[in-house]
Amino acid sequence: MRVLETTKLSFAYDDGTTALRDLTMTLDDGEKVAILGPNGAGKSTLLHLLSGFRMPFDGTVAVCGRKLEQQSADDIRRDLGLLFQDPDDQLFMPTVEEDVAFGPRTLKLDDIEGRVLRGLRSTGIEHLAKRRPHRLSHGMKKRAAIAGILAMDPRVLLLDEPTSGLDPKSRSELVRLLKSMDRTMLIATHDLEAAAEIVDRAIVLNVGVVKEGTIRDIVTDSKVMEEVGLELPAISRLFKELDSMGYPVEALPVSMDQAVAELTKVIDRVGRQARSRGVTKTAGQKKKT
Amino acid sequence: MGIAEFVIVLGAVLLLTRKSLNEKDLPRVAILSAGIFVAQMVNFPIGGGTTGHLIGAALFAILVGPMLAMIGMTVVLIIQALMFGDGGITAFGLNALNMAIIAPLAGWGVYSLMDEILGKGLKSARIISVGIAAWASVFLAACAAAAELAVSYAISGGDFGIAATVSIPAMLGYHAVIGVGEAIITCGVVAYVWHVSPEFFIRAMRSSEPAPGWMHVARSIPVKAAFAILFVFALLVPLYFLYSSEGADGLERTISEAGVEEGEQVLAAPFSYGETYFGMFFAGLLGFVAVAMLALSVLRIFRREQTKSRGR
Amino acid sequence: MIVLHVRTGQAAGHLDEHARSVWFGKLDARAKILGIFAFVIAAALLTDPVLVMCALACALVTALLSRLPPRHLAKAYLAALPFLAFASFSVFLFAGFERGISMLARTSACVIALLVLATGTDTFELFSGLRRLRVPGILTTLLMLTHRYLLLLSEELDRMRTARRARGFSGGRSLLDVQAFRVLSNTAGMLLVRSSGRADRIFEALKMRGFSKDMRPWRETRIAALDAAFMLALVAIAASLLLLQMEVFP
Helix, strand or coil: CEEEEEEEEEEECCCCCEEEEEEEEEEECCCEEEEECCCCCCHHHHHHHHCCCCCCCEEEEEECCEECCCCCHHHHHHHEEEECCCHHHCCCCCCHHHHHHHHHHHCCCCCHHHHHHHHHHHCCCHHHCCCCHHHCCHHHHHHHHHHHHHCCCCCEEEEECCCCCCCHHHHHHHHHHHHHCCCEEEEEECCHHHHHHHCCEEEEEECEEEEEECHHHHHHCHHHHHHHCCCCCHHHHHHHHHHHCCCCCCCCCCCHHHHHHHHHHHHHHHHHHHHHHHHHHHHHHHHHC | CHHHHHHHHHHHHHHHHHHHCCCCHHHHHHHHHHHHHHHCCCEEEEECCEEEECCCHHHHHHHHCHHHHHHHHHHHHHHHHHHCCCHHHCCHHHHHHHHHHHHHHHHHHHHHHHHHHHCCCCHHHHHHHHHHHHHHHHHHHHHHHHHHHHHHHHHHCCCCCCCHHHHHHHHHHHHHHHHHHHHHHHHHHHHHHHHHCHHHHHHHHCCCCCCCHHHHHHHCHHHHHHHHHHHHHHHHHHHHHHHHCHHHHHHHHHHHHHCCCCHHHHHHHHHHHHHHHHHHHHHHHHHHHHHHHHHHHHHHHHHHHHHHHHHC | CHHHHHHHHHHHHHHHHHHCCCHHHHCCHHHHHHHHHHHHHHHHHCCCHHHHHHHHHHHHHHHHHCCCCHHHHHHHHHHHHHHHHHHHHHHHHHHCHHHHHHHHHHHHHHHHHHHHHHHCCCHHHHHHHHHHCCCCHHHHHHHHHHHHHHHHHHHHHHHHHHHHHHCCCCCCCCCCCHHHHHHHHHHHHHHHHHHHHHHHHHHHHHHHCCCCCCCCCCCCCCCCHHHHHHHHHHHHHHHHHHHHHHHHCC
16 A cells, blocks of 8 residues: 655755755555655755645645645644754653653554554663663664654654664664664664664665665665666675675675575585585596505 | 733734734744754953843844734743743843833834835845834843833832942943944844845744725835834833832932931932933934824825826 | 852752751641742741740740751751841941841841741742742743753863963962953853753753643642641741731821
8 A cells, every 4th residue: 555655846945945846756555665864865854844744835745645735734733743963852752761752642642652662662762761862872762752652653753864864783673673663664764774774775865766666776876876876885895896706696686684684695605516526626626646 | 010911002903913823933933942042152252351142032023024923032031040040030021021022122123114214125224224123122222221220119118129339320221332232233134034034034034914094104115114013112101100109209218217328319310310210211212203103104105196197 | 159158058058958857847738838938028027126036936936846967957047147147237326236136136037037947848849839839830831941951060170270270270370360250250251151051951851751731740739637737837927926016006
C-alpha cells in the first residue's frame, strides 16, 4: 500500500528561494527510504512540508490516501512521526517519561502507560524514565525523542538527520536501532554510510530529484556523487582500493553486511586461485625432478 | 495596591489574549521570554567601572506587540522571583506592575507614536523611535517605582518603601542614565534583527483589518499607542494623588514620630519639588499625548479622504 | 547579579532531583503553595516588631524542618540580601533603628519562606501546582516552556561570551564606547534571532504531538493527610500572627 505520495511538488520560501522543485516520489508500506543530499538541498524542508508546516506549496501530497491541505494537516500529522534534527526542540516536558506520554495524552489515545513503556523499551531507555531531558547526552536525547514518537504509533517515521552530532558509538547504536525497527521510514541525511545500513532505496535530492535507486546504484554513479558532494562510504572505498589492486569486486558493497558477503567471496576466490596455482606449481616441480 | 493593579491588568490582558492568541505565539512568547531573560544578562558599561543590564521590556513589545510582551515579561519576572530567589519577591506586585505592564506598554506606545510621526518605513526614523521608546520605557517604569516607594513609605508611616527624598532623585537620575544604555542596545538589537531576519517583525507590524468609519480610527495603531500611553499614566495617576494628599500627612507623621529635627526642611524640600515636578510632568505628558492623538486622527482621516479622491 | 541568579538556578537544577527525596519535596505542590503564600502575605502585613520576629522565627523553623540543604538556602538568601539590606537601610536612615531592623526581619521572613518553597519543590511541579490552582493555562504553559528552554539559551549565551572574550573583547568602558555596544547588541540580537528560529521548531514539535494551548503533567499527585496538615499548620500560623497584630492595635 502507498503510504506517501508526492507529485510535482514545488516549494519556495517567502524570500523567493526555491527549496524544492518538481519532486515526485512514493513510499510504500514497510519501506525504508533515504533522502540524500548536501546541506540546503531541501531535505529538512521536505520533511516539514510533508508534516504540513510549509504552506502553500505547488503540486500534491497524499499521506495514506488523504490529500494534504490546511484542513487535513492535523489529521495527517497523526500518521506521521517527525524526528527533529535537534532533539531539544521536541523534548519539552520535564522528565523523559512525561515527554513520551505527552503525545498519547494530548491525542487522547488509549493505554498511555503501556505506550510509554513500549516506547521506552524499544529505544532501550527504560532506565532513563525519570531523568530530565536536558541532562541527557545527545544520543540519549535522540532516543528519548524517538520514544516519544513511537508512543504515538505513527504509520510513517520522518527522520531528519538522525545521526548528526552523535559520537561514533551512539551513532552505530542508533543505526542498529533504526535498522531493527520494523516501520515505514523516510530518512533525510547526508550520512551515506548510515543510510546504506538502514534503507532499501534512496533518492538523491538537490532541490530537484537527481537520482533514484538503491544505494549501490547511487554510489557507483560518480557523476551524481560529485554533483551533490556525497562521500563514498569507507567500506566502498576499501573495496574500490582492493579492486584496483587486483582483487576484482563483483558488486561494490555499501554496507557492512554486503561487505562481509563480498569479502568472503573474494577470499574464497583468492583461496581457490592460490590452491590451483599451488597445484600447478607442485606439478611443475615434480616434472623437473 | 501594586499587586492588585497588576493582577487586574494581567487578568484583563490574559482574558483579551486568550481569544485572539494564535497557537503559534505560545511557544514563541515562551522562548522569547527565555531569550529576554538571558539577554538581561548582557551587561553594558556605563562608565567609571559600573555596568547596567538590559531590561528588554520595550524590545519585547516592539518584537511581539504590547499584549504578548506584557504576558512574556510577567513570565520572566515570575521565574526570576521564584526560581532564583530574587529579593524582588517581596515587592513582586509593584515590580511586576512597573516592569511587566508599564514598561512594555510605554515602550510600545512611544515607539508606535514616534514611528507614525517620524514617517513610517524609514529605517533611520524607526531606529530613532526605537531608542526613544526604550529610554521612555525605562524612565517611566522608574518614575512609577519611585512614586510607589514614596507612597508606600508615606502611607505605612515608614514601615515599607523608601522616602521620597531618596527615591525620586535616586531612581530617576540613575534610570535616566541606565535608559541611555537600554536605548542604545535596543536600537542595536532591533537593527540587527531587522537586518538578519526581517520576518521577525511581520507579526508585530501587521495592522488590524480595516473597519468602517470611526472604528477604523479607534483600531489604528497610533490611536492604540496613544491609549497605551494614556493607560500608563492612568495607572500612575492614583499614585500621584496618594502621594500629594494623604501621603504628605503620612510622611509628616513619620518624620515627627521619628523625631527628625529638621523635619520641616526635609518635608518642604521634596514636596515642593515633588508636587510641581510631578504635576508638570504629568500635565505635560498628558497634554502631549492628547494633542498627538488628535493630530494623528485628523491626519489619518485626511489621508483617507485623499486616497479616496485619488481613487476616483 | 542575574548571572548569579542563574548560577544558583543551575545549582537548583541539580537540587531538583535531591528535592524530591526530602519529605518536603514530596508534598503536594498545591498544599505548599497555599500554605507558604498564606504565611508570606501575613508576614508582609505585620508591623509589630515582636510579631515580625516571631514570623522570622517561624520561617527559620520551617527552613530547618524542611531538611533542605542549608548551604544552598543560605547561598540563595545571600543573593537576595543586597536588596533587603538596601531597603532596610533606607528605612533605618529615615525612620530609626528599630524600624530598619524589623523591615529586615520582615522581608527576610518572606524571602526565606519563598526560598524554601522554590528550592524544595521541583520547578515543573510548582508550575503544574499553580495550574491546578486555576492559574490560567496560558501563563503556566508559558512558564513551563520558558523554564525548559532557559538553561539552553543561557548556555548559548555563555558560548557566545567565551567566543567574544577569545577575540579580545573585555566589556567596554562607558556609554560612549560605540564598539562595545555594537558587539553587545549583536550578541543579544543573535540570541533573539536564534531563539525565534527555535520557537518555530518547538511549535512544530508541539503540533506534531497534538498540542493545543495547555500543558498539564501526566503523573499528578494527590493531597494526602500530611499535605493537608502542612498547609493547615502554616495557615494557622499566618492567621494567628495576623490576629495577634489586630488585637494589639484595635
